[in-house]
Amino acid sequence: MTTVYMDNNATTQVAPEVMEAMLPYFHDLYGNPSSAHTFGGQVGHKIREAREKVAELLGALPDEIIFTSCGSESDNTAIMSALQTQEGKNHIVTSRVEHPAVKVLCSHLAKNGYRVTEIPVDREGRLDMDHYKESLTQDTAIVSLMWANNETGVIFPVEEAARMAKSRGILFHTDAVQAVGKIPIDLGNSSIDMLSISGHKLHAPKGVGVLYVRKGTKYAPFLIGGHQERGRRGGTENTAGIIALGKACELAGEHMEDENTRVKALRDKLEKNILKKVPRSRVNGGGAERLPNTSNISFESVEGEAILLLMDEFGICASSGSACTSGSLQPSHVLRAMGVPFTMSHGSIRFSLSIYNTEEEVDFVVEKVPPIIERLRELSPFWKPEEEACATGT
């Protein structure tokens, strides 16, 4: 059975070019970049090149790039640094739909004396900007808002939000793990102070991430140890991972147009056809500005895990915001924050594409998914097909 992989917001395949670029650092070029000898030193040069490539994709300066181990480490570092360098300021502004790396950290901080404001979103997943503006206060240490949502792909106006924070002297961090490589980013012309990236979301391997810290931003390291990353992140460099991420950023720049034209067209085709074939289904966040690769579709009266397992029988890989999938008992916090009704949120499926998806794959999914939903609806005590006519207005 072939795999049809449409779960790229969870993780991506390592690009063949990336694989090729990183492999020598496991055998021939295994030196430690900190060593005094040429053998190790040559690796240091390559890391510098990788740093430049990452900086270029972000419109940043190479010195503003700190390599970390993952997106979560970058998020934790950014928020903890802001709190540590601004003692006395104990307020954090974030949103209700953040990734757990930010959300759970903030809940943890809230239990330890910090005040946390979670900005709500509307039914389409858009940030309540009025609420945001009002929440910025004298003692706000940092704002942390995701650039694009991992579950729905909905894009937040982070540049505007960052300008508002800056004008009040507040640090601004964005978790751009889902956005980088999918939409253009130019930090040189923005007010964003810190930004997180995860390698494995853009065709580099797992175990490498980046924290961008704008030049001149007060900073306290999270991982204390060696002089690596100019003392901003201790620990021997993950050389192969860093080289890989450099290459992946270079490729992402080259593929940006393809992502926003061909991949977007594939996503739109998938979405349009599933919605057409499956009555009482809807796109979560469909009315908002979204990433070109993500589609979060809810199917009324069925449960997500059952859909995933039946799709799995055909080798189709996707995710669900249903309670059962995660092991928690409630549907995704993102869909709940958007006010998606229970009848819809338990049956949500996220398809997330990449440049490696083809039109044949989209056609295959469009063919297989509708009968799966029909089959589960026949099993469901809540499914009343006779209501269909009213619901669709025909």
Next chain:
Amino acid sequence: MWDYTDKVKEHFLKPKNAGVVEDANGVGEVGSMACGDALKLTLKVDEKGQIEDAKFQTFGCASAIASASALTEMIKGKSVEEAEKITNQEIADFLGGLPKEKMHCSVLGRQALEAALADLKGEKVKEKEGEIVCECFGVTDLEIERAIRENNLTTVEEVTDYTKAGGGCENCHDTIREIIAKVRDEERPPAPPKLSNIKKIRMIEETIESEIRPSLQQDGGDVELIDVVGNRVLVATRGACATCRASEITLKSLVEAKLHEFVSPDLVVEEVKE
């Protein structure tokens, strides 16, 4: 991804007895859309009390569908009396086990069966009449107590796995803890009968003789029982112990500890200076 047994997968991919029994005389509906799973069980029971037909409709994950399918297979052809005895654990066992976080699917099956059998007799299910403890999932204290008893649960996490209670806002965790403690207390074996004074003194003497004196005598010391007043054990030190500055420690760490172990944890040793 969940680690489901082949049997769960089989009952999920090819569910048995899906649908509604047309001329059903017992209908059980449990769960809700908000809770994330729901089960409607319809039964046809003949005049001899045999379950002639059983069908299900499930909204829920793979293990909820498989549990319902398994349940219908288990009860078809059985008498009502036999069906009444089926536990959630038996449904899970029929499927070769369920992941612990999914045990509530088997409980849902048992609840639907009970509701259907109650409907057949024109009764109501007792557990639903308890007080709601978990607002998020509408679980009553009686349902929680029963799950604790039948499955020998000891933690809030386990209660959540089996009943969903406590899996939402978590505000009811303290109440669940209290219910666990209450049920556990009820199940603790009754306390041993109170020691009579005579028996207590005899046991203290025996313990001093066999457990305490030999070690004291090794160091040239000894202890003598003077009196027992309630739980106060009055002793006098002898030999090396009488002049030893650490004798107080010995009384606590050796004499009292041994008496706690062999006689009663309520005893307090006191030294009597003569």
